[in-house]
Amino acid sequence: MNPAQAPYHFQTALQPLLLQAFTQLANAVFITDTAGRIEWANHAFCALSGYEFDELLGRTPSLLSSGSEGPVFYAELWQKVLSGRVWHGQVIDKRKDGTLYAADETITPLRNEDGAISHFVAVQQDITQQLALDNTTRSKGRLEIWSRYPNRAAFLDLLSAAMSRASRSTAHTAVVRIALDGHPDLHGQLSVTGNTLLCAAADRLSNTVRQSDTLAHVGDAEFAILATGIDNRDIALALANKLQAALAAPFVVRGNRIVLQASIGIAMSPEDGAEAGALLCNADHALYQATLQGTNRCQFFERSFAHGPGGQLVSARTAQ
Template structure:
């Protein structure tokens, strides 16, 4: 009920306040009623508490004032098509309060017919499910993110990697995976304690964020292992430049509380389609290249493909 209806609607009918009072005034759910043109003609107290709009604010206005921008134009077009055909509609809607905060409702909109069979009003009943929605969002976040650093986790990284490789195949582009392991991390953890080790991991995550493009994906796989997914590239030199940038920013000292910490990184690189067309295999190849870098003394990068490695 967020779209303006067609101007060819029948005249507005009046819905008696006594009928509304008996049915909806004291219900715990938010209720608002519009006339057939889509203008709000009645709200209950629960609606005012939920939306933040008082009667004076909202009467005579379109429900579009609640639009959050979270639903598409097509969503509201389908909604309006359903109810103007005389059928009830039900769905999950994210609305925006008067103060700008978002809330989520399970909403039912029912057309009310007059004696002549024409629609006179629409009654919307909203059940607030914001806590449930927020709990679901939190569960989804934890399923795909590292709790300590806020970076993506392995599951999310692989899903985005598969998607990037599919698009790269269609567009004849490249995808690169950089596998990063900190040098000396175990020594820092053992000598300065796990709290300092955790602080270092958080600081490393922030520096990696500053090094990549907006659409690149950074993940922490656990311990001191990180990965970067770089999609839609056409030149391996872009990846070489990024690897050098990562090595540079991670070699600069970290100030963690009272401690000045120095660490370095080993970076391994594998690319699609040069090295593999399988996401897990590509990740393994980047990991293997990283171990070559670490065995060579660390603070360096290696490319998985021997022929490309000469480009260093």
């Protein structure tokens, strides 16, 4: 099916001209329903993603997920657009052939005649080469973090092994998810200030956890801790309090005092998940709930989280 023949109708006398303009626009454009299912895409988006239109139709943008952004990132994105506001930011997506591309993306809610949100229009501009040229300050801090700490995939492997060992004893395993905030340079394309903050925060977290714990960098300004031998929630909460206290002291970057906030979500095995992927996902849900409560909050996972609005928002982009 040709994208120009897709069943999307502009409520205007200029429908043919507008459809032609959207179809031939140099920027990649796709339109989804409120559940995130793709209903229309132009030629530029098909070329950028590597997918034919028939392969995109009815799928969600999770098809493009590279794993570079964590569930909290997408939960906040969906929360914003579902409230009727425009979202703008940078994403790292994955083409059909597995290669990655960076896009400057804007998502705009569309309202019907009754004022209810009916669709979302996403416009992407490929900035892969631009970021490659402007990669010096961005990469130094990120590469330093990536080289010193496991990423999300490696963390899952370590978590799976730890849970397997724990299953042969009475020991519990906890996943502590941490999202940093308090300075705009921590998000998106990192500046020198953002790089310095991220590295300094990682050092404080690393120096705070026990030698038996594992710290991983799992998102832009997000970390995860694998804590073994956690017998109960009180011990896990004490660890979370220590982490927040460690981050509470101001950071001095280029002569400026910067105070960061740390939202924390905790999931414990076996009660919150008997498999590594489920336990990490539930820690993500707990973290998302903590961010909804304000700054410097800590939240344990509850079963209701995975089935409420937060769970739906996360899965709309990250579920495969």
